Amino acid sequence: LVRPQQSNVVTLSDLKKCSMCTKFFNTFVNWVKYYEQESSEGERATVTDGEEELSDWDRYCLEEYEALMADDQENEEPEDMYVIHSPFTM
Template sequence: MYELEYFYEEQCQKLEAMAIEPLPFEDCLCQMLDLVTPEVEGKITLRDLKRCKLAHIFFDTFFNIEKYLDHEQRDPFSVIREAETDDQEVSDWEKYAAEEYDVLVAEEAANNLCHDE
């Protein structure tokens, strides 16, 4: 976990530079352990990551700030739906509906920010 904390500290510095308050490492670590569900408690192995269908989120959290923010701003249930439908082809209608939903959520968030100020 020491190695993960090292990389997460760098992500925190980038977030703070963007005026975004980072999640404490302990909370982030709990989320990642829940995401990966390692076989041995407190130890994440390559085998655990290969077994986990959401390993890309794990790596983005520690290495790619833009994708990490994208995951953090998305509907948490959309990740689960994506994992469940990985084996299925997504129709054009489903893609359109998902894009429109994302636009709607973004507009509502922007409106809430304007009203809060």
């Protein structure tokens, strides 16, 4: 995160040069905020199709759902192919 000029001291100028200084402070000062940042990184929304916003997880779920639906349609048999036997008739 921070690469100080001196290995045993972190100075204000070292922090100002660091692009992730907010994460550095949240790690040591406000662990709840740090935890929220770390846990929400996978939920960042991305824009697809110009209007619809999907996170990585939503996009994965949509792809899996579409694959399952396509597989289900390929394996679907017509209903008249099924033979139902009644337990009361012989």
